[in-house]
Structure formats: C-alpha cells, structure tokens
Amino acid sequence: MHKVMVTGCLGQIGSELVAQLRAQNGVDSVIATDIRRPDHNETVESGPFEVLDVTDYDRMLKIATDYQVDTLIHLAALLSAVAEERPQFAWQLNMTGLVNALEVARELDLKFFTPSSIGAFGPSTPKDNTPQDTIQRPTTMYGVTKVSGELLCDYYHTKYEVDTRGVRFPGLISYKTLPGGGTTDYAVDIYYEALRKGHYESFIKEGTYMDMMYMPDAIGAIIKLMNADPERLIHRNAFNITAMSFEPEQIKAAIQKELPDFEMTYAVDPARQAIADSWPNQIDASCAKAEWDFEPQYDLEAMTKDMLAQLKTRI
Ligand code: VAH
Numbered sequence: 001m002h003k004v005m006v007t008g009c010l011g012q013i014g015s016e017l018v019a020q021l022r023a024q025n026g027v028d029s030v031i032a033t034d035i036r037r038p039d040h041n042e043t044v045e046s047g048p049f050e051v052l053d054v055t056d057y058d059r060m061l062k063i064a065t066d067y068q069v070d071t072l073i074h075l076a077a078l079l080s081a082v083a084e085e086r087p088q089f090a091w092q093l094n095m096t097g098l099v100n101a102l103e104v105a106r107e108l109d110l111k112f113f114t115p116s117s118i119g120a121f122g123p124s125t126p127k128d129n130t131p132q133d134t135i136q137r138p139t140t141m142y143g144v145t146k147v148s149g150e151l152l153c154d155y156y157h158t159k160y161e162v163d164t165r166g167v168r169f170p171g172l173i174s175y176k177t178l179p180g181g182g183t184t185d186y187a188v189d190i191y192y193e194a195l196r197k198g199h200y201e202s203f204i205k206e207g208t209y210m211d212m213m214y215m216p217d218a219i220g221a222i223i224k225l226m227n228a229d230p231e232r233l234i235h236r237n238a239f240n241i242t243a244m245s246f247e248p249e250q251i252k253a254a255i256q257k258e259l260p261d262f263e264m265t266y267a268v269d270p271a272r273q274a275i276a277d278s279w280p281n282q283i284d285a286s287c288a289k290a291e292w293d294f295e296p297q298y299d300l301e302a303m304t305k306d307m308l309a310q311l312k313t314r315i
Helices: 012-025 057-066 080-085 087-108 141-160 186-196 215-226 248-258 270-277 286-292 300-312
Strands: 004-007 030-034 049-051 071-074 111-113 128-130 167-169 171-173 199-202 210-214 244-246 263-266
Touching (some): 004 012, 004 057, 012 030, 030 057, 071 087, 071 215, 080 141, 167 215, 171 186, 171 215, 186 199, 186 248, 186 300, 210 215, 210 300, 244 248
Parallel strands (some): 030 049, 071 111, 171 210, 199 263
C-alpha cells in the first residue's frame, strides 16, 4: 500500500485510518475522499482530499487514475440503523458505491479493501462462537448489503483476480469521530454521557451481548490484513474479527471503576434492539488469527481507561 485512495474518509473509521496511514507513509500517500468538503477538518487539511460521491463511477476512476493509487479502501456506506430507516437508498448507495469501487479496482489493478460487519449474520446464524463459515441470512437491509458485498468481493477475486480483502467488523468504539447511525453506537455514546452528565440512558437493553472493538485495533487490523502474505489467505471476504463481547451492564461496570458515581438507565429503542437481537453474541476470530496473525490489544478495561482519558481532554 504505497498510494491509497480512501472513500468515506470523514466517517468513524475513515478519519482514523487516513491519519494513521499518513503518519506511517507520509501525507501524500493517502488520497482522502468523501461526498462533501467540510470547513476546518483535520482529514481534509492534512493531505490530498477530493470530493467524491461513490455512486459517480467516472469521478472515482478519474481520481484513482490522476493520483496513480495502488490501493482502494472503500468505506463509504450507510450503517445499520440509518439503513433500516431508508432501505432502498441504503441498497442504492451501499451497492452502487461498492460495484463502482470494485470496477475501478479491476480497471486499474488495485488492491482492494471494504469492511463487512457482524451485521452480515442473522437470527439463524449460531449466536455463540459464530464460525467464519456459517449461515448468513441477515434480516436488515444493512446486513443484506454486507452479505452481497462479501459475495461480490469474492467474485471479483475469483473472476478477475482482483486482490480483494475484508473483515467483519464488530461495533467500533472511538473518541475522534462520532459514528453515524449504527446500532452499537450506544457503546460510544455512553462514554461521552458519563463525562458530561454522569448518567446514560441506554437504547439497547440489559443482557444484549454484541462484539466490540476499540478503534486502534480496528485500524491495525485493516493495515495488517492489507500487508498480509496473499499465499496465507484461505478466506478473503470477509474475516470475522473481534476484541471483546459485552452487554450494557458490563460496560457500565467498567466505567464505574473509573467514575464511581456513574449511573445508567434504559430507554430501549425497539428498532435498534431488533437489529441487535438479530446479531451474534460473540463471533470466532480464529481464521483471522491463523491466516494473518490478527491480535487485538484492547479489552473492555483498557479501552474504558483510554476512552475516558482521551475524552476528558476533549469535553
Ligand atoms: C452499526 N457500527 O452499528 C455499525 C457496525 C457491527 C455494527 O456495523 O451499524
């Protein structure tokens, strides 16, 4: 990955991935793109940036050609909760954007990464220790686009030898850029509210386990997978990865170790609870560990300490 084009660079993953790649390989090694050019944004001002609507193939091809990139990391997509509110638009954006990105990668012989999600699983998937290869019948539009995306990325690898790689991300927790419209966002919001108000009202009910990961581990996983020896890869799209699985009472307890007066109540959102209920409790990441040495560094306690320390300097 010498010259990387990133779509959705202003999002929760994109903003941190661009920063990390620019720090590692130089600011001009990353062409950051997103649908709008915001005022006063570090990602936009720290290196090359282009406005790109990922449904515009010609524009995407021109940017990748003009900058002579060798890798395309496609992140632009709607997340689960927003996608369930606007399913037809979600299909159109997530799938048209992905097909365009894969076509650009095929046309220019680029290495390719796009994330899938634990949302690619559904109610009939084994919920505990969910295998790498198993039933995938998601009941959300987000999940339908993620399963379709996994199949499409494998197809482009098999049919056109495009070097496509992906991971099924768990819920991602970070302090630099807020997530937009996800089901696991409660596990981000809780840290902000704990510091601002000492109280959080959870929209996900007690006892709802979901896989989660701290953003530094997510960014490290993308870079590690993209640099992995292709000869070792048995799977490609997309690898189960996770760092922890917890339910709301457990993240509450972890926060209370740092902020003893923190309290949490519940106001369950039926729409996002239904999405969470359709997902696994905890997935098996053994293939990622075996094929490209995936190894997360943060557990719930370490993540909580760092999240609160970092947010204290921002709030
Ligand atoms: C979402 N944060 O909630 C995303 C992610 C596994 C969850 O895909 O939609």
